[in-house]
Amino acid sequence: MKRIVLVVLLFIGFNSAIAQDRFIDPVDIESIENKVNSFISFMTEEELDFLIDYSNHNSAMAEFWDNDSFNPYGYNPLKKPFKLTFADTVYTSPILINKVITSRYGWRNRRPHKGIDIDLVTGDTVRSLLDGKVRYVKYHSGHGKTVVVRHSNGLELVYAHLSEQLVKPNDLVRKGDIIGKGGVTGNARGSHLHLETIYKGNHINPEYIFDFGKNNNIRSSTIWVSDKWMTPYLHSSKRQSTIDIATSLEEANAVKANTLRTHIIRKGDSLYGIARKYGVTVAALCKANKIKSTKILKPGQRLIIGL
Template sequence: MLVSILPGYAQRKNNNKSKSKDFFKPKSPQIKYVRPDTTVLIKYEDYPDDKSDAGKSVPFNPAKKLSIVNEDTSSLDLGQQSIVEMSEEVLVDSTWIKVAGYYYIWDTKNINPYQMDGRQIKEEIPLKLVDAANKRYSKMPLIQTPVTSDFGFRGYRWHYGTDLDLDTGDSVRAVFDGVVRISKWDGSGYGNYLVVRHYNGLETLYGHLKQAIVKTGQYVKAGELIGWGGSTGRSTGPHLHFEVRYQGNPLDPERVYDFPDYALMSEEFKISAALFNYYNQTKRSSSRSRASSARRVVSHKIRSGDTLSGIAKRYGVSVSQLTRLNGISSRTTLRPGRSIRIK
């Protein structure tokens, strides 16, 4: 969790305009790889039946701690995982002052290196999503945010984010200030994707990008361009797969964002165990999916005279769903004898 611990410096009057400009200016965090005295390393529990990062990112069992070690963690085979010292500074009267320094897991490969079971949270944890005093604000990930798929069980697997419609090449932007932790390719899942760790305690994931234009360790501001939308990885059409996570645990983005109204639900958010009770359902769903090798797909065999609007009306779905599932546009000519996927 990238947390800024900033003292409440009072604004002071200063007739010198050059000094007042740089008073209380935040500096991007310095990431320094170190050899700490002690730390706790966490064991991974991956599912062998899913090769994508998406299938490995959510723990269904309580974390198992390994022994405390006193060694350089870069020698351990943990997928580029290291312990780093996060150092934060603010500019006060033209002098940089260190206000926070702490050790933290910094993993550039695994979406969830924390292995903290969100159901074990004892008390509500308040997060300040917008911090106007330190000029940290919120932006939306796209210019428009029409939802095409919600957080929850979808088809034969759990969907850990919200899908937002876009056209290939659309701008994708960081939603809060933070540091890029992962910039990676996941061919059987997220495609090109980014994970950004934010000052407010959350992490956000941006999947199926055509191209990411920021690098691991790069500091980004809310609203900054971080990539171009696309349909890479396991995707049936251009869209942004958007996740919100706390300590590796996905939560429903629509609890944080009101996408139709294009705004945050609130400038503050409370993390509680109740947000992650869906884990019990995903475990049952995962067991059922492994017990059956088939998934349910509804298709329609195209006949002469069929139109997308007519097919959509017949099956009670939208035209946009048909175009997304089949990778076509609303102007595509339907050829009799071929099949079109409905669900």
């Protein structure tokens, strides 16, 4: 069946080249069929699956495919929770050295940090975590030299602050393929890989999907994503949140994003007063925000109450 699907797809591709002719010679059709059959006869079942997954036959690949826009979906709030599925159980580390996360998804310096930063040296090779198709290769404001790879389930991975981009738009990549070299382009302080996970224009905490420990595990074959894992101010960029994977709709619905977990500092606020207001200790506030009890609070800053 998969071979039939691929034959049809390739046939359509060849046929489009002569679609302007009002009459198609049956000999031409037979020639196209022979070329297609010859092409796929040397392919393994895995290779056939790969080509089908990353063809327009897969609606997740065809939807809003745009090589010029970093986010072709624009403002696209999704109904949550939603489900992501993965065929693989492990990913390939984007770098060859041990992964050291220097900044996490979450609230950072009054702003949302929508990915994770992985330490590297400028010039280190950066590899694709999963099989995919390159959608975007450009210099993007803030991100610097960027590569965006879309995967067969619709998830996109953003590789930013690169010094070199070694792939082209529409390239097919296998997990572990080199897609660029690490650097410090864009709005970056020190060389690192900034990695984002985006689904239909919406950022997800990468650590909810991928375990960045030494085993390179994808956390589950089925992951339900709720608001909690798409809301940066519920997380601290300075420490890892407690990860509880929802593998069913029921589990995901039980997860409620608690909007009272942060506090915007106002004039006259003190750590003692804030702690008393939310029923926590000053020590807990300091630990959650990686600050000292003597820190001077500035109006407009956001404090994490607890995760």
